[in-house]
Amino acid sequence: xxxxxxxxxxxxxxxxxxxxxxxxxxxxxxxxxxxxxxxxxxxxxxxxxxxxxxxxxxxxxxxxxxxxxxxxxxxxxxxxxxxxxxxxxxxxxxxxxxxxxxxxxxxxxxxxxxxxxxxxxxxxxxxxxxxxxxxxxxxxxxxxxxxxxxxxxxxxxxxxxxxxxxxxxxxxxxxxxxxxxxxxxxxxxxxxxxxxxxxxxxxxxxxxxxxxxxxxxxxxxxxxxxxxxxxxxxxxxxxxxxxxxxxxxxxxxxxxxxxxxxxxxxxxxxxxxxxxxxxxxxxxxxxxxxxxxxxxxxxxxxxxxxxxxxxxxxxxxxxxxxxxxxxxxxxxxxxxxxxxxxxxxxxxxxxxxxxxxxxxxxxxxxxxxxxxxxxxxxxxxxxxxxxxxxxxxxxxxxxxxxxxxxxxxxxxxxxxxxxxxxxxxxxxxxxxxxxxxxxxxxxxxxxxxxxxxxxxxxxxxxxxxxxxxxxxxxxxxxxxxxxxxxxxxxxxxxxxxxxxxxxxxxxxxxxxxxxxxxxxxxxxxxxxxxxxxxxxxxxxxxxxxxxxxxxxxxxxxxxxxxxxxxxxxxxxxxxxxxxxxx
Numbered sequence: 001x002x003x004x005x006x007x008x009x010x011x012x013x014x015x016x017x018x019x020x021x022x023x024x025x026x027x028x029x030x031x032x033x034x035x036x037x038x039x040x041x042x043x044x045x046x047x048x049x050x051x052x053x054x055x056x057x058x059x060x061x062x063x064x065x066x067x068x069x070x071x072x073x074x075x076x077x078x079x080x081x082x083x084x085x086x087x088x089x090x091x092x093x094x095x096x097x098x099x100x101x102x103x104x105x106x107x108x109x110x111x112x113x114x115x116x117x118x119x120x121x122x123x124x125x126x127x128x129x130x131x132x133x134x135x136x137x138x139x140x141x142x143x144x145x146x147x148x149x150x151x152x153x154x155x156x157x158x159x160x161x162x163x164x165x166x167x168x169x170x171x172x173x174x175x176x177x178x179x180x181x182x183x184x185x186x187x188x189x190x191x192x193x194x195x196x197x198x199x200x201x202x203x204x205x206x207x208x209x210x211x212x213x214x215x216x217x218x219x220x221x222x223x224x225x226x227x228x229x230x231x232x233x234x235x236x237x238x239x240x241x242x243x244x245x246x247x248x249x250x251x252x253x254x255x256x257x258x259x260x261x262x263x264x265x266x267x268x269x270x271x272x273x274x275x276x277x278x279x280x281x282x283x284x285x286x287x288x289x290x291x292x293x294x295x296x297x298x299x300x301x302x303x304x305x306x307x308x309x310x311x312x313x314x315x316x317x318x319x320x321x322x323x324x325x326x327x328x329x330x331x332x333x334x335x336x337x338x339x340x341x342x343x344x345x346x347x348x349x350x351x352x353x354x355x356x357x358x359x360x361x362x363x364x365x366x367x368x369x370x371x372x373x374x375x376x377x378x379x380x381x382x383x384x385x386x387x388x389x390x391x392x393x394x395x396x397x398x399x400x401x402x403x404x405x406x407x408x409x410x411x412x413x414x415x416x417x418x419x420x421x422x423x424x425x426x427x428x429x430x431x432x433x434x435x436x437x438x439x440x441x442x443x444x445x446x447x448x449x450x451x452x453x454x455x456x457x458x459x460x461x462x463x464x465x466x467x468x469x470x471x472x473x474x475x476x477x478x479x480x481x482x483x484x485x486x487x488x489x490x491x492x493x494x495x496x497x498x499x500x501x502x503x504x505x506x507x508x509x510x511x512x513x514x515x516x517x518x519x520x521x522x523x524x525x526x527x528x529x530x531x532x533x534x535x536x537x538x539x540x541x542x543x544x545x546x547x548x549x550x551x552x553x554x555x556x557x558x559x560x561x562x563x564x565x566x567x568x569x570x571x572x573x574x575x576x577x578x579x580x581x582x
Contacts, residue, residue, distance in 0.1 A: 109143050109146055155182065169196060183214070197223055246275040266292070267298055293321055298326060453482070543578065
């Protein structure tokens with residue numbers, strides 16, 4: 001009796017321990033009910049009864065044996081059925097507990113992102129430069145079914161993505177809202193490119209694809225392009241520095257007719273694709289909404305420039321044209337600008353390092369002023385711009401929307417600098433002016449005095465290697481005293497070894513007025529060195545009054561041990577994080 005009471009007492013406690021609100025309470029009660037219900041389970045024969053069944057107590061042996069066998073069979077069947085029911089309930093309970101303990105898809109995704117040090121975002125999956133492994137890619141693929149709202153995937157700068165992309169692309173049907181896919185520098189293989197092509201049949205909403213810096217794509221682009229079907233919604237396609245061949249250029253030209261919504265095409269740093277540029281240009285008419293065309297360092301030649309100019313008549317919406325660092329197009333502008341002037345919406349024109357000739361400058365001086373919407377113009381590293389007698393720089397006055405003018409290393413003389421200064425008087429929105437590597441600026445910065453007074457929006461001023469002298473720095477400080485250059489954020493005075501210590505003293509004394517200045521470079525030229533002299537203390541005092549400054553370049557200035565310590569303690573004492581480049 002005592003054991004029976006103990007068992008009943010224990011069962012009672014187990015029931016009490018289960019909260020009524022528990023999702024398993026009902027199942028457990030059912031389980032206990034099935035095991036204790038007298039109507040559904042036969043009483044088990046005791047060991048004593050089983051022992052005495054083998055003896056004759058006056059009944060017929062045959063009859064008794066049959067009755068005993070029938071009873072045992074019946075009892076055995078009932079017992080088996082009961083065990084089956086008990087096991088079924090136990091299995092159900094175990095399954096419920098397992099489901100409750102296993103993490104949901106959302107929890108798994110959060111754990112995955114936390115492991116990589118990223119914040120989970122169900123719409124934008126940013127895993128750039130996360131040192132992903134092949135196992136990570138497989139795990140990520142298994143999570144895609146739980147991310148139905150995903151719109152962007154960025155896996156750039158993860159070399160291990162190469163060779164594993166198929167594990168991911170086969171699951172892209174779970175994210176049919178995907179619009180952006182970035183795979184920069186992932187070491188993609190031919191198999192990856194094939195898998196990506198097959199995925200185009202699945203991700204019908206894809207608008208942006210960036211495959212830049214995957215050199216193995218070269219010669220294999222057709223594995224992707226042949227899968228792109230009519231109706232593709234691509235708006236952006238970037239294949240920068242992918243070692244593309246002339247044959248890749250032909251494959252690209254073939255798909256332009258099936259991606260009519262294309263707005264951005266970037267083929268930069270593919271120096272062999274210039275051979276097929278005439279073919280590509282012929283099919284650019286199929287993307288009339290193109291807004292940005294980047295052909296930087298593509299090996300363009302004069303004939304490809306002519307083909308490109310013919311295509312421009314179909315690209316009325318073009319906003320940016322970059323054909324920089326194509327040295328072999330020099331001398332070809334005289335026959336290739338007929339349609340450039342028609343780009344009334346063009347905002348950015350980059351022609352730096354194109355080896356333009358004086359004859360080219362003459363043509364450009366007639367065309368560029370007609371680009372009424374132009375905001376950024378880069379003519380840097382074209383020496384003929386400065387020596388040409390044609391007034392190209394003077395005619396920039398007809399472009400009042402100009403915000404950025406880069407004429408670095410253009411061989412400017414006093415005459416061309418004066419022309420620029422006069423034009424700048426008509427550029428009220430100018431924000432960036434780069435005159436670096438033009439030696440004539442030194443001693444002649446006064447020519448720009450009027451323009452710098454009117455340029456109330458100027459934020460970046462680059463005067464590196466301009467042979468500046470102390471008088472030029474004094475002029476800058478004079479402007480600041482009158483409230484000019486108040487919005488200046490970046491000032492580059494590097495490689496001006498000709499500035500005396502007195503000039504640096506004057507500059508540092510007035511430096512504190514640049515309240516918005518974030519970057520300052522006063523480095524010396526390579527292979528030179530010089531003591532900071534008396535202006536170091538003035539500089540340190542000014543730094544305390546420049547709350548926005550984050551970068552200070554002081555290369556090749558020789559600092560004493562005490563000066564170094566003062567620089568190092570400055571950040572700590574003022575709770576600043578200025579990076580001193582000494």
